[in-house]
Amino acid sequence: MSPTCLGNPTWPKLRVISHDEGVSVPRFDGVEIPVPRFAADDGSADPVLAEALRLFGEGVGSREQVNVALGAARVLVPMVALLEEAEIGADGILRDKSSSMATVSMVGSDGRRALLAFTSMELMRAFNREARPAPALGAEACRSALEQGDDALLVDCQGPVRFAVTASDLVELASRSST
Secondary structure, three states: OOHHHHOOOOOOOEEEEEOOOOOEEEEEOOEEOOOOOOOOOOOOOOHHHHHHHHHHHOOOOOHHHHHHHHHHOEEEEEEEEEEEEEEEOOOOOEEEEEEEEEEOEEEOOOOOEEEEEEOOHHHHHHHOOOOEEEEEEHHHHHHHHHHOOOOEEEEOOOOOOOEEEEHHHHHHHHHOOOO
């Protein structure tokens, strides 16, 4: 924007208001701008979930411990761009005409599909550098898997500990998310 636009006296004034919880909420003349739910997220794995997965991987933790930690932890569901329509420009170069974003699922050798989720940006980037993260609570990711017809939620598909939430565990975790 040009400096003259920024100085326009008819534009709403920005104020930052502090709430009791200590969260500052930007407002434009009475219109509240919501603070993202995971605003302070640095992309690291939730420590409780990481520990539960580590113990499970070592054979001393249980599926239930991982499920409890997963339900309340932030996970990253990868989103990728899907080309829907392309066109060749006058210069002969193929260009996107329209595209959309989609979640990523894997299909097992038995035909079952799993929605992917990752505990950290590092692990998601190792899987696909082009993917964009959609942060969600584990319970919400389970609900999304069910809603799109997947059979499982597969956490950290490339490790260090791969964990699949299936069947009744998937339904139970999904029920923990608000609609």
